[in-house]
Amino acid sequence: MDKSPETVIEIASYFGRIKLRKWPQYIGTGLASMTQFSIGIIMAFSAILVPQLRADASLLLSPEQQSLLVSITTAGIVLGCALSSVLLRLMGPRRLMMLQGPPAVASWLLVALASDLRLVICGRLLVSFLNATTLSCYTMYICEIASPQARGLLSAAPEVFCSLGLLVGYAVGAAVHWSHMALALGLLPNVVMTAGFFWLPESPGWLTAHYCFEEAAASYRFYRGEDFPAEREMQAAMQRAEKREDRGSVADVLRRMVRREALVPILLVTGLFVLQILSGMLAVLSYAVTIFQISGSSVDEYLCAVILGCTRLVCNVLASAFADRFGRKTLLIASSLVSALALVALGGFFFAQQRSLLPPGGALGWVPIVALILYMAAASFGIAPVTWMLLGELIPASVGMVANGAILTVWGLVYFAVLQAFPFLTQVLGAHGTFWGFAACCVALAVYTGLLVPETRGVELQDVAALFRRRPTPDKKADGTQDQRLRNLYGALPQPRNAIYLENQAVIQYVRRRAESCTGDLRTPAAN
Structure with a gap:
């Protein structure tokens, strides 16, 4: 045998x-x-x-x-x-x-x-x-x-x-x-x-x-x-x-942070978190009751806020499965575009309300509720969870303790600015202008993701880190074997692996370590 x-x-x-x-x-x-x-x-x-x-x-x-x-x-x-x-x-x-x-x-x-x-x-x-x-x-x-x-x-x-x-x-x-x-x-x-x-x-x-x-x-x-x-x-x-x-000391970590393989993902994730705040999701959650009050909807504003909370909870539960099925990049782009459409519709309602273009009797009072629910569902599928997911996947572990704190500090500063400015923006630009501005930031997030963010679904963390290293230029005088080796090493990313394969590989790697430590056949835990 x-x-x-x-x-x-x-x-x-x-x-x-x-x-x-x-x-x-x-x-x-x-x-x-x-x-x-x-x-x-x-x-x-x-x-x-x-x-x-x-x-x-x-x-x-x-x-x-x-x-x-x-x-x-x-x-x-x-x-x-x-x-x-x-x-x-x-x-x-x-x-x-x-x-x-x-x-x-x-x-x-x-x-x-x-x-x-x-x-x-x-x-x-x-x-x-x-x-x-x-x-x-x-x-x-x-x-x-x-x-x-x-x-x-x-x-x-x-x-x-x-x-x-x-x-x-x-x-x-x-x-x-x-x-x-x-x-x-x-x-x-x-x-x-x-x-x-x-x-x-x-x-x-x-x-x-x-x-x-x-x-x-x-x-x-x-x-x-x-x-x-x-x-x-x-x-x-x-x-x-x-x-x-x-x-290492903080100075050692800072020296590692300025290297290309650490600096590029830090800047990339910082941009994602800034655009996440500018997309308006956290501002909407913090001013949810006030927004429903100014919309003039006949539905109780506190009930509408509870509906928003239910929507966010359900979509967050489903988001992890969708992230593994469709990938982080695809989910973030789709979430940003759908969120932009919902915010455009919401801004259009407030524009018509300001210009007294709405039909009498509150026939369109359902529009802000549906638009905000659609916006919250879309944002909760991608904008909210995927950015935090990429924080853990793209930032190298060797600089994570300091880099994560720095990224979240910038995130908090932008968060403070948006919440502080929201009431004034609604007065200066109107509610419609404010939400159209959030929609523009959602489109910018989709473009940013499509152009700069790599796909990490099914990719090992060490392979993700290799994405940001400077790749050497192959020697033109090298023979065909050398060229093929370089193409294999620096070529396409590993193909995404499904969850079952990854789970089996994890078990196999674990048992291999146990098997290598044994001189004979694999022993049971009790025998060990």
């Missing part, structure tokens, strides 16, 4: 001898996604707070105060993202997410119990700052604890949790006072996250980067199962540590 590694691997895979534990990965992913659930609550709270304060006869809110109440959260995001890289390197993703919970609870209590508008603004600034410190670490934590077979599904969980938090926030805010909403929804996710992470180990990737190899091996076995070959991972980590590929 042939006892080559390939034969032994196939037999072991077929009979299921190698089984990795997944429930700790699901628990860790759920707790890490609570950070995004809190972000959804913050966005929903922005949409609920201003209309309820405007309805209070004892308060007279100026346009400047309204925009400050909404945009102050993005100022906290900028500050939090600027510090997130430093905190992540010092504390690790799991400890950072756990320790931000108690001060976040105190900040929400400040908002809920505030007797003055200035205290509300201060509390919202602190809440957004604390949540922003975790924006650059939850994706890293999930990717490090997840097995290859479950990584795609688990990586989509944070965006789903964000949509769930948005939907819950809209629904609760429509039924209760904003202070009660802050007290209930502000405390719940932070308490759950802090209590849950207390019992979980740190992510293995951060531990190996800090030379804690024994703790990293224990972490691998906790999240993947006792049968996981942690020793092999530790040997590779030690080799990387000797070459100082995983760790």
Whole structure:
């Protein structure tokens, strides 16, 4: 009988001898996604707070105060993202997410119990700052604890949790006072996250980067199962540590960031995040109730906001499957173009409303609702999830801690500018001009993606990194064999692989490592 590694691997895979534990990965992913659930609550709270304060006869809110109440959260995001890289390197993703919970609870209590508008603004600034410190670490934590077979599904969980938090926030805010909403929804996710992470180990990737190899091996076995070959991972980590590929000073990371293979994807992803904000999706979510109010629709504005939240949640759940089926680039282009069409229709409605061209009786009152639902569905399929997906796939791991924080800082600055300017844009340009401007940015995002963004579906991360390296010019005097070798090395990208093939390859690679460590036939986990 042939006892080559390939034969032994196939037999072991077929009979299921190698089984990795997944429930700790699901628990860790759920707790890490609570950070995004809190972000959804913050966005929903922005949409609920201003209309309820405007309805209070004892308060007279100026346009400047309204925009400050909404945009102050993005100022906290900028500050939090600027510090997130430093905190992540010092504390690790799991400890950072756990320790931000108690001060976040105190900040929400400040908002809920505030007797003055200035205290509300201060509390919202602190809440957004604390949540922003975790924006650059939850994706890293999930990717490090997840097995290859479950990584795609688990990586989509944070965006789903964000949509769930948005939907819950809209629904609760429509039924209760904003202070009660802050007290209930502000405390719940932070308490759950802090209590849950207390019992979980740190992510293995951060531990190996800090030379804690024994703790990293224990972490691998906790999240993947006792049968996981942690020793092999530790040997590779030690080799990387000797070459100082995983760790270095900030100056070392900055020197790596100016290299072509790091600088090009950083600039590319930064452009994607800027255009994502300028497409208007987050502005629409933050001002959803106000937008429905000025549309004059007969449907309750809070119910419309809940419908938007439901649409975003359903589309985010479906987006991960569509991204693997059609590819990131195709999905992002299609999402941007459909979003532009929906915004053009919405702007046309407001233009006709301003010019008194609408038919009497509110016969077209359904247009803004349908246009916003179509826009939210399209944006949630591509613009929202794919940009965050590309952040993890295009940025090299060697510069990820610093580069992600820098990208998200720029993202937060543009986010702040858009939210701060939205009320003034609707006054100066009108609602129609504002939404047509968002539509133009959606078209620009589609063109930007089509011309510059590479397709990463089914491509290994090391192959994605090779896209941005400078390719040498083949020697014209080289023989045909040399030319063919160069074409094979620097030619077309690897063909996309389906999910089943990738899963089988992951299992085969794992069993091959186990088989190579055995002197005879493959032994069962019990025999090991």
